[in-house]
Amino acid sequence: MIKRTEAIVLKNKPFADADLIVTYLTRKYGLINVHAKSPKKIKSRFGSSLEPLTYSNISFFGKEDASLPRLIQSDIINPFQPLREDFSSLTKIYEMLKLCLTFLPEREPAEEVFILLLNTLLKIGANSDSKIFRLYYKIRFLDIAGLLPSLDICGRCGTPPDTNRRHYLFYIADGSIICNNCAKNERNPFILSKGSLNFFGSILRWNHSSVDRIKAPEKLISELLELINSHINYIIGSKFVPKL
Numbered sequence: 542m543i544k545r546t547e548a549i550v551l552k553n554k555p556f557a558d559a560d561l562i563v564t565y566l567t568r569k570y571g572l573i574n575v576h577a578k579s580p581k582k583i584k585s586r587f588g589s590s591l592e593p594l595t596y597s598n599i600s601f602f603g604k605e606d607a608s609l610p611r612l613i614q615s616d617i618i619n620p621f622q623p624l625r626e627d628f629s630s631l632t633k634i635y636e637m638l639k640l641c642l643t644f645l646p647e648r649e650p651a652e653e654v655f656i657l658l659l660n661t662l663l664k665i666g667a668n669s670d671s672k673i674f675r676l677y678y679k680i681r682f683l684d685i686a687g688l689l690p691s692l693d694i695c696g697r698c699g700t701p702p703d704t705n706r707r708h709y710l711f712y713i714a715d716g717s718i719i720c721n722n723c724a725k726n727e728r729n730p731f732i733l734s735k736g737s738l739n740f741f742g743s744i745l746r747w748n749h750s751s752v753d754r755i756k757a758p759e760k761l762i763s764e765l766l767e768l769i770n771s772h773i774n775y776i777i778g779s780k781f782v783p784k785l
């Protein structure tokens with residue numbers, strides 16, 4: 542049975558002599574691996590359409606339970622060439638792709654994540670400063686995956702943050718802010734400013750069209766991005782991979 546969908550290449554790896562296994566995030570089928578037969582021999586455009594970040598219309602063939610469907614067509618919609626050629630942004634973009642590769646189960650539709658990734662790549666491609674879009678992507682992804690850090694109540698006693706304070710204590714191992722009572726004698730918190738705490742709440746209320754209209758201070762964006770990156774690294778390091 543032939544299936545067709547829009548898809549973004551997350552990664553590829555060599556397979557057999559001249560073949561590739563391509564991992565896609567697709568609009569209809571979520572994360573899938575497909576077998577691309579002799580991509581270099583067929584024609585160059587097919588081969589180049591299998592590079593990471595490439596956004597294409599693809600067709601693949603395989604029985605429902607086939608472990609590795611065969612890729613039979615791939616027509617590029619947007620190669621995101623400038624993003625692939627800019628090494629300074631590429632590492633940061635791979636961090637975004639890694640979230641999909643780590644947390645999305647195979648063959649379970651995840652259209653919301655597909656749209657999030659596609660819109661983020663389009664925004665980053667059109668703007669010189671990508672920080673706010675990367676931050677938005679990561680927070681939205683964690684939200685969809687049920688992995689958001691908890692910044693609205695103390696992770697141990699459930700008390701809401703004291704609004705008179707200017708800073709709050711976030712503990713990576715708790716994935717949460719912890720109130721002063723509960724955090725007595727504990728060391729090495731991540732100090733989170735009140736501005737960042739409020740900014741986090743705002744981001745959760747935004748949608749894509751509003752991201753590039755909001756001017757947020759660089760300091761808040763950097764602070765939250767650092768916290769979110771630490772949170773993600775901790776989750777990946779602890780090998781806790783929940784089901785969406």
Ligand SMILES: [Zn+2]
Pocket residue numbers: 695696697698699700719720721722723724
């Ligand atoms: Zn507490």
